[in-house]
Amino acid sequence: MTDRLSGRVAIVTGGSSGIGRAIAARFAREGARVIVADTTEEVREGGVPTEALLRAQGLECRFRRCDVSREEECEAVVAEAVARHGRIDVLVNNAAIASGTPLLDCTREEWERVLAVNLTGTFLMSRAAVRAMVLQDPRGEVRGRLVNLASQHGMVAAPEALAYGTSKAGIxxxxxxxxxxxxxxxIVCNAVAPGKILTGKTGRAVEPRWLDYSRARTPWPRLGRPEDVAGAALFLASDDASFLTGEVLMVDGGWMAA
Known part of the structure; x- marks a missing residue:
């Protein structure tokens, strides 16, 4: 590792599992003090909780329970980070829930829950973090960085996933x-838009028809790994990403290029 985030304070929402876990781990290994904000410490794909895993490696990581759809919980995570560390350098808005229904099958409850977590959660966490960031001294030219998790399915149709695709387009x-x-x-704000990433979770995401669809759409000879997204998030969170803001970086194996 290169200590590209040495001394930086980073909040990663949804950091207990999947892509968020990979981002939290990469940031900690690059020197960041990481706060994992999630509704549970349970690792969806199995394994040791993120905080325990990284602390065993001598890295700094703390878990804080947070439902990003709840304003007061978002505000509390940010306030605690500032109280403990004096600042927030990076916010990664990764927390999200999936849905798998087209328009006529999508209930209002499903629609509202997906948007509440994926889009409103990004809004609430961003607002809380930017309020703190604009008051802190800059590091060089930058007071704080936001890295949002969008998706290729916010750029093109997400088959049978109306609420999810809409939420990612909003991000x-x-x-x-x-x-x-x-x-x-x-304030620097960019996004990573992953293509098909195999995180180890089960269910609809790994049904043969969706894996076949994703492989057919992806020119690169494999599907994505969480570490692919973590590397892109690290770039956007680091000083290497200069004069770069408002961009959505595709990490999709060429999906959107084909």
Whole structure:
């Protein structure tokens, strides 16, 4: 590791499992003090909880229970990070839930829950973090960085997943808007848009028809791994990403290029 985030304070939502877990681990190994904000410590794909895993390696990581759809819980995580560390350098908005229904099968309850977590959660965490970031001293030119998790399925149709695709499209827009509004105050806001990433979770995501569909759409000769997204998130969270804001970085094996 290269200590690209040495001394930085990073909050990673949804960091207990999958892509969020990989991002939290990569950030900690690059020197960041990581706060994992999630509704549970349980690792969806199995294994030791993220905090325990990283602490056993001598890395700094703390778990804080947080439902990002709840405003007061978002505010509390950010306030605790500032109280403990004096600042927040990076927020990764990764927390999300999936859905697998087209328009006529999507209930209002499903629609509202998916948007509450995926899109409203990104809004609430971003607002809380940026409120703190604009008041802190900059590191170089930057007071704080936001890295949002969008998706290729926010750019093109998400087959039979209306609410999910809509939420990810909203995140891409939110990324551009926050970047434009707060660049003058030293806030950098970008997004990573993963393609098909195999995280180890079960269910609809690994049904043969969806794996076949994803392989057919992906020019690269394999599907993605959580570490692929973690590397992109690290770049956007680091000083290597300079004069770069409001962008959505595709990490999709060429899905959107084909």
């Amino acid at each position: 891409a827009y939110l990324t551009r808007q926050v970047a434009a509004d707060y660049a003058g105050q030293g």
